[in-house]
Amino acid sequence: MIKVQKNDFNIGHEISEITSKNQNIGGISTFIGIVRGGNNNSLNSMTLEHYSGMTEKMLNEIDNEAKERWDLIETKIIHRYGELFPGDQIVLVITASEHRKNAIESCQFLIDWLKTKAPFWKLEDSTKGKNWVEEKQSDLDAASKWKS
């Protein structure tokens, strides 16, 4: 299941929705992406632009691919857009399976793919001005290791 939304999410609520409907879950993996702030970071805000329509399409495709590649009971991807601030949650991935290996691997797969395949672009507003975040080679490498 996927959601693309402006609003924040609550991981406890999202997990409960899954566990209340499925009696055979043995393991749940999650990943939360957060807007980094603090320390020497001069970030004021980060605005996530996205290609509405294509985002939902891509997320559904990635979600379905995870379910094909691993034996999963349920998956959930929630990705926010709009203006976010340091400490704000950006993205949530949840994977639930009978045996932990499937949940763990598919959760990593999903977040690696989101980094390079989901049509979002991040505009950082910091004391240095506004700047679009560039693609990272490390993200491309992480995604490429899942090529089937």
Added chain:
Amino acid sequence: MIKVQKNDFNIGHEISEITSKNQNIGGISTFIGIVRGGNNNSLNSMTLEHYSGMTEKMLNEIDNEAKERWDLIETKIIHRYGELFPGDQIVLVITASEHRKNAIESCQFLIDWLKTKAPFWKLEDSTKGKNWVEEKQSDLDAASKWKS
């Protein structure tokens, strides 16, 4: 940080405790282990026995090893003991880091080690009677891949 407790835990609360104290987190990985029930499963309950004292010692050692091997901002391991029922949460691992790779890998490391190194023993009470869960070769294999 580690906790060994009879009581249930709330993942949202445990994550908030971490994020409220640390401003530079970019990624949080979690794993929840759950007592599997439902379907054709005849399980009534699962009782976790543990070696009090040694459990805390081992969990602290594993926790410290994760922090040495990966660049982590915070970790949390909560492991329950006592009688649990299908759907109940058993264990929670949380790892938080600036960059997602460290959180994801260390979370997997911790749960793999807990499976074979934490002094817990699971007594299943099912329609077939009471039975101590045996060590799984797949768990030993998972743990051994992290040998440094």
Added chain:
Amino acid sequence: MNIRYFSWVKDKIGVDNESISMSKDIKTVNDLIAHLKTISDKHNNALSDTSIIRCAVNMEVVNFDKPIDEKDEIAIFPPMTGG
């Protein structure tokens, strides 16, 4: 043909979408980009380095040799940075 722009491609061109009239010369994404670069300096500047330009046809990222026609939904943007 309507074309949508995102991120700094949008900023550099100055609009988030525009319509261009199709010609027989525009058979592929490559042709389209070559044509767009002739529209203005802004377009030329935004699309000068195609190594950091991606194109989606009907919401699917495609290679630049992908054939296109008037009914397609076209979007041009930099590499994606989700997650």
Added chain:
Amino acid sequence: MNIRYFSWVKDKIGVDNESISMSKDIKTVNDLIAHLKTISDKHNNALSDTSIIRCAVNMEVVNFDKPIDEKDEIAIFPPMTGG
């Protein structure tokens, strides 16, 4: 010397801990297990297959050639199944 038992080792022996008097012959975990097996049929049965027996000395899992002495905290149990 006090010895703690867990899981089915405890069930088979019938107690969760017991004290045995140390003798000069008990220098290692191996010696201790050999001694315990002479105490009763239950002990012998519980400890017959050492491939599925683990021993912790002072809360640390050790090899069976580990030297032990009276002050050590000893625990005997099956392979652990946490997580």
